[in-house]
Structures are given as C-alpha cells and as structure tokens.
Amino acid sequence: MTAPERLSKRNVIRQENERLILSAAEKVFAEAGFGGATMQLIADMAGLPKANLHYYFATKEELYRKVVQNIFEIWLHAADVFDNAPGPVEGIGAYIDAKMEISRRHPEGSKVWASEVMHGAPVIQDYLETTLRDWTTGRSQVIQKWIDEGKMDRIDPEHLLYMLWATTQHYADFGHQIETLNGGRRLSEKQWKAAKDSVKQIILRGIGATDGLQGR
Amino acid sequence: MTAPERLSKRNVIRQENERLILSAAEKVFAEAGFGGATMQLIADMAGLPKANLHYYFATKEELYRKVVQNIFEIWLHAADVFDNAPGPVEGIGAYIDAKMEISRRHPEGSKVWASEVMHGAPVIQDYLETTLRDWTTGRSQVIQKWIDEGKMDRIDPEHLLYMLWATTQHYADFGHQIETLNGGRRLSEKQWKAAKDSVKQIILRGIGATDGLQGR
DNA sequence: GTCTATATTTCGATAGAC
DNA sequence: GTCTATCGAAATATAGAC
Numbered sequence: 132m133t134a135p136e137r138l139s140k141r142n143v144i145r146q147e148n149e150r151l152i153l154s155a156a157e158k159v160f161a162e163a164g165f166g167g168a169t170m171q172l173i174a175d176m177a178g179l180p181k182a183n184l185h186y187y188f189a190t191k192e193e194l195y196r197k198v199v200q201n202i203f204e205i206w207l208h209a210a211d212v213f214d215n216a217p218g219p220v221e222g223i224g225a226y227i228d229a230k231m232e233i234s235r236r237h238p239e240g241s242k243v244w245a246s247e248v249m250h251g252a253p254v255i256q257d258y259l260e261t262t263l264r265d266w267t268t269g270r271s272q273v274i275q276k277w278i279d280e281g282k283m284d285r286i287d288p289e290h291l292l293y294m295l296w297a298t299t300q301h302y303a304d305f306g307h308q309i310e311t312l313n314g315g316r317r318l319s320e321k322q323w324k325a326a327k328d329s330v331k332q333i334i335l336r337g338i339g340a341t342d343g344l345q346g347r
Numbered sequence: 348m349t350a351p352e353r354l355s356k357r358n359v360i361r362q363e364n365e366r367l368i369l370s371a372a373e374k375v376f377a378e379a380g381f382g383g384a385t386m387q388l389i390a391d392m393a394g395l396p397k398a399n400l401h402y403y404f405a406t407k408e409e410l411y412r413k414v415v416q417n418i419f420e421i422w423l424h425a426a427d428v429f430d431n432a433p434g435p436v437e438g439i440g441a442y443i444d445a446k447m448e449i450s451r452r453h454p455e456g457s458k459v460w461a462s463e464v465m466h467g468a469p470v471i472q473d474y475l476e477t478t479l480r481d482w483t484t485g486r487s488q489v490i491q492k493w494i495d496e497g498k499m500d501r502i503d504p505e506h507l508l509y510m511l512w513a514t515t516q517h518y519a520d521f522g523h524q525i526e527t528l529n530g531g532r533r534l535s536e537k538q539w540k541a542a543k544d545s546v547k548q549i550i551l552r553g554i555g556a557t558d559g560l561q562g563r
Numbered sequence: 564g565t566c567t568a569t570a571t572t573t574c575g576a577t578a579g580a581c
Numbered sequence: 582g583t584c585t586a587t588c589g590a591a592a593t594a595t596a597g598a599c
Contacts, residue, residue, distance in 0.1 A: 164382050
C-alpha cells in the first residue's frame with residue numbers, strides 16, 4: 132500500500148507498539164464487543180499506559196477498524212486456493228481446510244468480524260459493498276462453471292458460499308459453546324480433524340462432488 | 348413455571364410493560380451488543396422514561412438475561428419436531444425448516460444469543476452446561492439411532508448438530524451481510540425458500556439421507 | 564405505578580511534565 | 582516517545598414528588 136518507510140529507530144518502535152496494541156485490542160474486542168471494550172483494558176493487556184494507545188491510534192474506533200480489516204485480509208488470502216483448483220473437490224475442500232484453520236488460529240478476529248456484521252457493519256460497510264461483493268461474484272462464477280461442466284450438482288452458488296462461511300466460522304464464533312459441550316475442554320488435534328472431515332464430507336457429498344472421496 | 352397470578356389491574360399493567368420493554372431491549376441489544384446498548388435507548392424505543400425500566404428490571408444485566416432466555420426457549424421448542432420423526436429426512440428436514448423460520452422471524456434474538464456466546468456466555472453459562480448439554484446429548488442419540496438403523500451415513504452427530512445451528516442461524520446473525528450482497532434488499536419470499544431448500548438439499552444429501560428427495 | 568432530577572461511576576480523550 | 586493527572590461526556594442507578 133504505502134511506500135516502504137525508512138527503518139529509523141522511531142519507526143521500529145512504532146511498528147512494534149502498534150503490533151502489540153492491535154493484538155491486545157483484537158482479544159479485548161472479541162471478548163467484550165466494541166461497546167464493552169475499554170481503552171483501559173486494552174492498555175492493561177498490552178502493558179502500556181492508556182495514553183499511549185491514543186498516541187498510536189487517535190480514537191477507539193480507528194483502532195477497532197484496523198482490527199476488523201486484519202481478519203478480512205486474512206480471509207481474502209485464504210480464498211486463493213479456490214481459484215486455480217480444477218474442480219469443487221479440490222477447490223472447496225481446500226477452502227474449507229483453510230477457513231477451519233483460520234477459525235482455529237484466529238478465533239478472536241472471526242468474533243470481531245461477526246460482531247461488526249451483526250451490528251450492521253457500522254465501520255466496514257464499504258468493504259461489504261465493494262471488496263466482499265466483488266469477491267463473492269467472482270467465486271460464484273467459478274462455482275457456476277463447475278456446475279456447467281457437470282462437476283457438481285446445480286446448487287445456488289451464493290447459498291453454498293454462505294454455508295461454507297457459516298460452518299467454518301462457527302467453530303471460532305461459537306467456540307465457547309462447543310468447548311462447553313465438549314466437557315469444558317478445548318478441541319483436541321483429533322477432534323479438529325474430525326470437525327474438518329465432517330464439514331468436508333457433508334458439503335462435498337451434499338453438492339454431488341465426491342469423486343475420489345468415497346468411503347473416507 | 349410460576350403459579351398463575353391473579354389478574355389484578357396491577358398485574359396486567361406489569362405484564363404489558365414487561366413485554367414492551369423486553370421487545371425493545373431485544374432489538375437494542377441485538378443492534379448494539381450488551382456494552383453498546385444503553386438503558387436510555389431501550390427506554391426511548393419502548394416509549395417509557397428510563398426510570399421505569401429500573402422499576403421493572405432492577406439492573407441492565409437482569410433485563411439482558413431475560414432476553415437471552417427468551418430466544419433459548421424458542422429454539423428448544425423448535426426441536427420438538429426432531430423427536431418423533433421416523434428418520435433423518437423428516438426429522439432434520441423439519442428442524443432446518445423450523446430453525447430457518449426462526450432466523451427469519453426472530454433475527455434479533457439469534458444475534459443476542461450469538462453475542463452472548465461469543466463473549467464467553469457470562470450470564471447463561473449455566474444453561475450451556477445443563478439444559479443445552481442435555482438437549483445435545485439426547486439429539487445425538489436420536490441421530491446415532493438413525494445411523495445404526497442404516498437411515499443415514501456414519502456422521503459424528505455433534506458436528507452435524509453444529510452444522511445445523513451454524514447454517515440456519517447464519518441467516519439471522521449475518522443477515523446484514525447477506526442483504527448487502529443481495530444488493531441492499533431483504534431476501535424475498537422466493538429467496539428464503541431457495542435458502543431453505545439449498546440448506547436441506549446439501550445437508551440431507553450430504554449425510555446420505557435423501558430417500559424421496561431426489562431431484563427436488 | 565410514573566417521572567423529573569440527580570447522585571455516582573466510568574469512559575474516551577487530552578494536557579503537559581519528563 | 583512515555584506517562585501521570587485530569588477534564589468533560591455519558592452511563593447506570595436511585596431519590597423522592599406526584
């Protein structure tokens with residue numbers, strides 16, 4: 132985006148502190164929501180005085196906006212696997228794997244995004260109308276192509292995408308509920324694999340694209 | 348639950364005002380989250396002075412708790428269709444229909460629940476550990492029975508339930524995103540039907556339980 | 564049961580010394 | 582760039598007249 136900046140000592144300090152603050156903010160926003168989060172809590176978690184947050188991010192909203200943008204960028208890159216795939220088994224399968232892995236590694240970001248959208252997307256509405264809209268149109272065309280080539284059933288591409296988002300993000304957004312139902316324990320390595328396999332099996336078979344996956 | 352109260356004038360007024368406040372609170376909590384909601388906003392939406400809210404509900408948290416309990420009860424009743432069904436096509440199909448209809452009619456409640464769980468269920472953790480846990484165990488056994496009877500594929504019942512919750516609630520919780528991608532328009536009658544059919548088709552076929560649904 | 568006025572707390576943001 | 586002290590706004594909750 133911006134031109135690479137000189138690695139002056141001041142810039143290094145700025146970069147490190149911004150990363151520290153953003154990481155703490157993501158956690159606090161995820162746990163308390165935008166309204167419930169306080170600059171004091173974020174400062175405490177980052178180990179900085181509250182005033183320093185306002186030095187790096189003028190307002191609470193500006194800080195929040197950066198956090199939301201972060202998870203969105205991560206998701207966008209996860210869709211790269213989609214494009215050059217020869218068919219739905221590879222493309223959608225890999226997309227599910229990638230999204231599930233993000234739910235596992237970045238549950239906070241997913242929650243912040245969910246909260247933002249649930250409240251009417253007050254700060255990232257423009258992203259929904261531009262970037263996400265274009266992204267969705269593009270992927271729908273890929274899916275439609277697979278349908279036309281007979282590689283999967285005739286399914287509404289948009290509703291399929293919603294199902295992919297819903298099921299994968301559920302493991303992040305509702306992670307606490309899942310953990311509680313799992314006896315209060317986080318999902319083990321084996322359970323995460325079972326989750327991924329269940330999602331892939333049901334959806335891939337559900338859209339009639341199980342060539343080579345039978346019996347797994 | 349409680350014994351039926353005498354229909355004194357005072358009780359009638361109380362009942363009506365509580366309903367009015369709860370309805371306004373559900374909307375405000377859904378739009379702003381617990382932290383972002385204010386008693387003033389809820390009072391304005393209910394058309395009452397702020398002090399009256401505190402007369403009926405001592406604290407903001409008590410009011411919020413009632414709202415969360417409401418949607419939970421609605422969902423519990425939606426699962427009645429599950430139990431006496433002869434197999435997954437009828438049982439899960441009817442459950443999807445019921446949950447989708449709730450997402451359409453009560454999107455606010457769904458959002459409040461999602462927000463509550465995302466933030467670690469601070470006020471309804473006990474429900475997760477008791478009622479929801481028992482409910483999940485019971486339905487998992489029903490699903491397992493269907494598997495043993497050869498009426499559907501061998502799928503992990505819990506992950507299947509998660510997928511049902513995720514996909515149906517997504518249409519409420521992410522309704523704003525879906526509307527935006529739909530050109531800023533709410534889903535039409537026809538689009539809601541298409542959504543239901545897509546979900547049912549993919550999941551029922553995905554679990555190998557499509558007897559009599561082929562080609563629909 | 565209703566409603567105005569207000570007590571009390573907390574939060575976002577800033578001033579200003581270092 | 583850091584940090585203490587503090588301002589001003591806004592929120593929850595209550596007091597007390599009606």
